[in-house]
Amino acid sequence: MIKSNKKKLMLTVILIAVIFISQSFTKSKPDGDDPKPTNLKVLPKNMTGEQIHALMRTYAKGLGVKCNFCHEQDKDNPKKLNFAADTKESKETARKMIKMVDDINAKFIGKIDSHFEKITCVTCHNGRETPIISVDSLAKK
Numbered sequence: 001m002i003k004s005n006k007k008k009l010m011l012t013v014i015l016i017a018v019i020f021i022s023q024s025f026t027k028s029k030p031d032g033d034d035p036k037p038t039n040l041k042v043l044p045k046n047m048t049g050e051q052i053h054a055l056m057r058t059y060a061k062g063l064g065v066k067c068n069f070c071h072e073q074d075k076d077n078p079k080k081l082n083f084a085a086d087t088k089e090s091k092e093t094a095r096k097m098i099k100m101v102d103d104i105n106a107k108f109i110g111k112i113d114s115h116f117e118k119i120t121c122v123t124c125h126n127g128r129e130t131p132i133i134s135v136d137s138l139a140k141k
């Protein structure tokens with residue numbers, strides 16, 4: 001009885017050690033789990049996988065959509081998205097939007113007052129795919 005308990009304890013200790021070692025291996029990867037982007041056409045090419053992922057989350061939240069709004073399913077693994085593919089029109093539209101936002105900030109907002117906050121996707125989209133275009137669409141008081 002005592003012996004088998006000792007065995008169990010030993011096994012648990014070994015298991016914990018294995019988990020620790022494998023975790024320290026995955027953590028030592030320089031770019032975490034996010035692979036380096038391969039198809040950036042408007043964002044700075046030196047952005048890391050982590051930086052892209054964080055920025056992408058602001059796009060999704062800003063428009064109130066999921067990643068698959070702009071990224072198509074991977075053909076080999078339907079559970080994953082093929083982020084580098086340029087098949088969705090919304091991804092192309094988003095590229096134009098990114099340039100537009102950069103332009104507005106550089107040419108206008110920043111020149112009015114250096115203390116003004118830079119605009120982002122959420123400034124217009126407000127959590128919607130399509131921003132409100134007309135005052136008639138505002139909630140009636």
Ligand code: HEC
Nearest residue numbers: 037038039040041042043056057060067070083084094095
């Ligand atoms: C509104 C559209 C939109 C949404 C939503 C979006 N993305 Fe993107 N994503 C883009 C665009 C546009 C690019 C390419 C930027 C460029 O060309 O510089 C891109 C590029 C990427 C890349 C780099 C691919 C490569 O190898 O070049 C990754 C990774 C990525 N997105 C992940 C995500 C994740 C994860 C989400 C959800 C949290 C997400 N995206 C949501 C528009 C979007």
Ligand code: HEC
Nearest residue numbers: 059090093094097098101119120121123124125129130131
């Ligand atoms: C200055 C306001 C403004 C900002 C800022 C802005 N957008 Fe837009 N966006 C629009 C307008 C206007 C439309 C077109 C709405 C319509 O269908 O009439 C649009 C449409 C889109 C669409 C197409 C939606 C669809 O249903 O096909 C995408 C994708 C998009 N924007 C992505 C972005 C992203 C990503 C950002 C931030 C990088 C951004 N937008 C920032 C105004 C803006």
